[in-house]
Amino acid sequence: MSHRILHKEQLIPGQTSKLVVDAPHIAAKARPGNFVILRVCDKGERIPLTIADADPDAGTITMVYLVLGKSTALLETLGEGDCIRDLCGPLGRATRIEPCGTVVCVGGGTGVAAMHHIAKGHHRAGNRVVAVIGARSAGLLLFEKELSAFCDEVLVATNDGSRGRQGLVTEVLRARLEQDRAVGEIVAVGPVPMMAAVAETTRPFGVRTTVSLNSIMLDGIGMCGACRVTVAGGTRFACVDGPEFDGHEVDFVELAQRLAAFKDMERAAHDHYCRCQADA
Numbered sequence: 001m002s003h004r005i006l007h008k009e010q011l012i013p014g015q016t017s018k019l020v021v022d023a024p025h026i027a028a029k030a031r032p033g034n035f036v037i038l039r040v041c042d043k044g045e046r047i048p049l050t051i052a053d054a055d056p057d058a059g060t061i062t063m064v065y066l067v068l069g070k071s072t073a074l075l076e077t078l079g080e081g082d083c084i085r086d087l088c089g090p091l092g093r094a095t096r097i098e099p100c101g102t103v104v105c106v107g108g109g110t111g112v113a114a115m116h117h118i119a120k121g122h123h124r125a126g127n128r129v130v131a132v133i134g135a136r137s138a139g140l141l142l143f144e145k146e147l148s149a150f151c152d153e154v155l156v157a158t159n160d161g162s163r164g165r166q167g168l169v170t171e172v173l174r175a176r177l178e179q180d181r182a183v184g185e186i187v188a189v190g191p192v193p194m195m196a197a198v199a200e201t202t203r204p205f206g207v208r209t210t211v212s213l214n215s216i217m218l219d220g221i222g223m224c225g226a227c228r229v230t231v232a233g234g235t236r237f238a239c240v241d242g243p244e245f246d247g248h249e250v251d252f253v254e255l256a257q258r259l260a261a262f263k264d265m266e267r268a269a270h271d272h273y274c275r276c277q278a279d280a
Contacts, residue, residue: 003087006060008080011142016066016110017076018052024059026051026089032097032121033244035214036063036089040078044085045071048239050114050189050214051090052143061089064113064142073274091221092243095210097121100184102128104176105151106169106198108135108190112142114212115189123150127184130155132172134194138163169194170201177205185210188247192256199247209247213238213255229255 007020026036035050053062067076078084095118103122107115112133123129131147134157141156141163148154156164157172165172177183186209188198195211202209213229227238230251236242 003084005078005080005082005084008078011064012140014067016064016142018062018064018113019078020060020062021084021087022059023061023087023089024056026087027054027059027061028056030054030056030061030090031094032118033092033095033212034090035092035243036061036087037091038063038075038084038088039086040071040074041085044074047071047075048091048214050117050212050243052113052116053120053146054117062113064110066110070272092214092239093241095121095187095244097125097127099126102130102180102183103185103187104130104132104173104183106132106173106186106188106190106194107143108133108169108194110142111188111190111194111212112147114214115187116143116146118187118189118212119147120150122187128152130176130183132157132169132176134158134169134172136160168197170197173198174201177202177207181205183207186247188212189214192252192259195247196250196252196256199250199252203248210244211247211250212243213245213250214243229258 004022005019006022009018011018030051035048037046037048049063049065051061052064065072067073105115105119119129129151130153131151132155135141136159155172157167157169158164186202186207188195189212199209222237222240228235229238231245232249
């Protein structure tokens, strides 16, 4: 079933875009933490994307993606009014959200968009939400305005100090935990090295830490095995058992190795596609 793109915005030109898509059946059932699988064309690759927001009244969902490989480059050619060939969801286990006082939601890169839906869910549950977001520079920050609309605090870290505190999100997080021992949970969504660092930062404090492993998924139904990850010594599948897990129990070293195994092929496919488009 095709779904029309109602709004497209290039958040970071040539790198990151946001789509608002007409998908009333998915919007009605989507919960924080859920994701969708889409295909741009009949023979296209399946692309898993976390739902950044859902509006059941308008019948829309919002997705944010990084243009990284051939398939996302193809997705980037679509504009407002165009249709996505297939859109399946919501998939994955929803985020466990329960009253726990203060929740610190940490996001990096496009993970900030996925974290946005989770943070909103905690806000609606009555928790006090502190967002910690980071990027290399101010121009690469995502969703700061959207998070400020409902979060009690939005703390920013940039590598070059062009906005917020100069440094990493983990430095902001550690300072926050040292000041406030009443934090009930940490949620981290972003690059694997960032989530691994967040888990190690929170471990000495003994705070429950949830990470989202959406970046390793492929088919989204547990059949391909690409998203298998070791959690607490056992094999789990991110798409059907997750995508969220206890960050203190994830084998991040193995996870990083598995992700790196496909990086060269993904880059080669992207470069080949771009050359073909340029020659056409």
